[in-house]
Amino acid sequence: MLTRAAELLNSLPSADDAGSVTDGDSPMSDAPPPRTPNPVPKDAAEQRLEARETHKYLLAKTYFDCREFDRCAAIFLPSHLPKGSIYTTSPAAPKSKQKGKAKLGTPTKPNIVGDSIQGLSQKALFLALYARLIAGEKRMNEDSKMLLGPEDGGVTANRELPGICAILEEWFNGLAASGRQSQGWLEYMYGMVLVKSKNEKLAMDYFIRSVHQYTYNWGAWQELISLLGTVEELAQMVPRLPQNIMTFIFHVTASQELYQSSEQVHGSLSQIQSIFPTSAFLKAQRALLHYHTKEFEEAEQIFSQILISEPHRLDNLDNYSNILYVMGMRSKLAFLAQLTSMTDKFRPETCCVIGNYFSLKSEHEKAVVYFRRALILDRTFLSAWTLMGHEYVEMKNTHAAIDSYRRAVDVNRKDYRAWYGLGQTYEVLEMHSYALFYHQRAAALRPYDPKLWMAVGLCFGKIGKITNGIRAYKRALIAGSYYDGGIGSSFGSGDVSNLGGGVLDPEVLYQIALLYERMRDMQECAAYMELVLAQEEGPEYDESILGSEDGGGGGVGVTPTTSKARLWLARWEYGRGMYQKAMELANELCQDGVEVEDAKALVRDIRARIEKDKDEGRL
Incomplete structure (x- = not known):
């Protein structure tokens, strides 16, 4: 969060006029730097609490920086239990004489003393709860044991969540009575807890409240992006957000995450880059927009420029390695793997880059080792799950591939590659009804990707739904014309004349013809076979259709x-x-x-x- 804000601050253009340059002996050189105004002014009670806790807060922050999370949380929320929970117990409480057996390990309702919670500043309470949350996540990963094992995934839970949730509910219930003004951090904390508890709708409300209270918390914006599933949801959310530059950046980033690479999004990104012209984060967003539309050369050039200007920046380099892999740039990928390894061996991005390098060399076992290493470092790292699924497909290990893809969609439901990978894997297993479901999910996320609609059409044909298969293949033709810059049109049933546009994919036309043959509609089948042959030379267009004098271009041969x-x-x-x-x-x-x-x-x-x-x- 802080690195993103600092990076944007550093990317602001500097004044070039001579009047802005001060002398070393000038009294202006001793002037203090300008203070960034706080969007939410602190009330007097909050300031008194923070002043009283200064030394304890510095100690807790030191423990947090040293990754001693339990010690950090215990500074403000002491616990009688050695590990696992922030529940408080009374040492003088008598033993229960209830009959019957209690289930071992069942969490009970925490006993929270309201005065001790309300006596903490929001800054101290957030630090303690955040440390407790991270400690719980760490223990959850340890309890999960082996990656993709029987206890991995949703089987084990973060045991700290009930206690954190109870403390936050207690704090919010007493907020109105205390007359204190919220700063937005505890709303952000409660939103994260609700997301992990699968209460996403309420979590979204709290994240929106958080960005209204403190708009520069990029972590809250990222959580909002992760909760969005469609462009329609994004459009419904925007009116509820504060109107400032952070919302502008959020809208562009969310559009990129939803694969909306339109001229409007590029224009919005250009406006932001005019304010932050050297921001590597904004340049990476531009590269990802090109990446999603399969403009790999443009994306590769932007990532290459970022790498030259900031060679030790590891963010998004896993996407860059994907681009180099697709383009077959083995030497560049080898250089990138060496550079990231020298910068930080223990970053998930580094492991993904090295895994892609071994995959390009067809050393799939070594690639899986590095993808698993990335997931050991961060089990929510999406790229590693998807790429490891691809490697297991190459190794013919379909069950491990399915598990990897499922974990990928658990992390991010917007990852169309994981949905498509699941469909392909079930096709290998000849379970075409399952494959159809996953291919349809992928096509819904990427409606202009012809490859996905071809997969949908193939599955419809396999299960005997010929008419639906023909419609899917025609959608593939529309999507192909969208990417190729052709003239897409809506196809009526059997109206071959509506297929005007650029050079169409002969394979799609051939599959449509075969489906018409299965329907015993030989006239339509022959018409589409003629269209397949027409793609060899390329269509003949007049100037009124193309708007140019260049004609229709060459065919596929x-x-x-x-x-x-x-x-x-x-x-x-x-x-x-x-x-x-x-x-x-x-x-x-x-x-x-x-x-x-x-x-x-x-x-x-x-x-x-x-x-x-x-x-x-x-x-």
């Missing part, structure tokens, strides 16, 4: 898909007695060099049939 379509058309023309057309298609197929044997056999059959018809006097 001869491919195995177009050759299969040509063979199908040749057989279809032969079957309905159009021998001359069938002979032309078969001869073209012989020249293509694909399906040559089938084409030669078809030519022989056509010639034999022509000779027979001549003998019978039909021709």
Whole structure:
């Protein structure tokens, strides 16, 4: 949180005019730096509490910085238990004489003394509760034991959550009576507890209250982003937020997380960069926008510039390594792995970069080792879960891949790669109904990705829903035209003329044709096979369609898909007695060099049939 604010402060442009430069002997050189105004002025009671706790707070903060979280929390919230809970017990309480057996380890309602809670400043209470939360998370990870083991995931819980929740409820209940003004930090703390307790709607309300009280807490904004699932939810939330530059940055970052790489988002990001022109965080957001739209060259250039200006910045380098992996830049990826390893070996980003490097070398076992190491360091690190799932797929370990992908979507429901990976894995297991569900979730997150709609169409075809499969493949054509800059249109059932646009994907057209063949609609099937062949040369457009004088551009040329379509058309023309057309298609197929044997056999059959018809006097 502090590093992000400091980075934005440092990226503000400096004044270049000579009048702003002060001399070393000038009295202005001794002037104190300007103070940043506090958005929420502290009341007198809060100031008195903080002044009284100064020395204890410094001691607790020192323990926190040394990662001694239990000692830090015990400064302000002493506990009689050696570990595990902040519940207080009365030493003089008599033993219970109740009959029956009590369940071992069942937490009881904490006994909280209200005066001791209200006697703490908000700053001290937040530090103590936050330390207790981190200590609970640490013990939860220790109790989970092996990664992807039987106790990993949602089986073990943070035992500190009930106690923290009870203390915060007690504090908020006494807030109105005490007349104190909230600073927003305890709302942020309560929101985090509610998220971990799966009460996301109430958590969102508290995070919004927190950013209204203290708008520069980037941690609260990040939690709000993680709770958003759709663009519609983002639009509904914006009116409830304070209107300032932090909301502006939040909107751009949330749009990037939701894969909304529109001109409007790029324009908003440009406006923010005009205020913070050298911010590496904002540059990385721009690179991620290009990354989501598969503009890998632009994204790679931006990340490369960030790496040159800040070589020890590890944030988002896992995404950069993904880009280098997709582009096949092995030497750059090796350099990045070496650089991150020299900077900090024990960062999840470093482990992901090295894992991607080994994956590019097809050393999948070593890649899994590094992805697991990243997750040992941080079990909520999304990239490592998804990438480890990919590696398990390569190693044919489908069950481990499914577990990895499921953990990825538990961490972030907006990760379409994990949903798509789950669909692919279930396809390998030939469980197409399950695969369809996960592919549909991925396509809903990325409605303009043709690969995802092709997967949906394939699954519909496998389970026998032919009409739905055709619709999905047509959506893939629309998505392809969106990425390629073509002219997308809505397709009516059977209206081939509406398929105008750029060069379409022959494979998608071929799959649509096969589905029409399964429906016994041979006319539509033949029409789509003709469209497949038309993609070899590229469509002929006039200037009124494209708005330019360049024409439609080149086609895809001869491919195995177009050759299969040509063979199908040749057989279809032969079957309905159009021998001359069938002979032309078969001869073209012989020249293509694909399906040559089938084409030669078809030519022989056509010639034999022509000779027979001549003998019978039909021709």
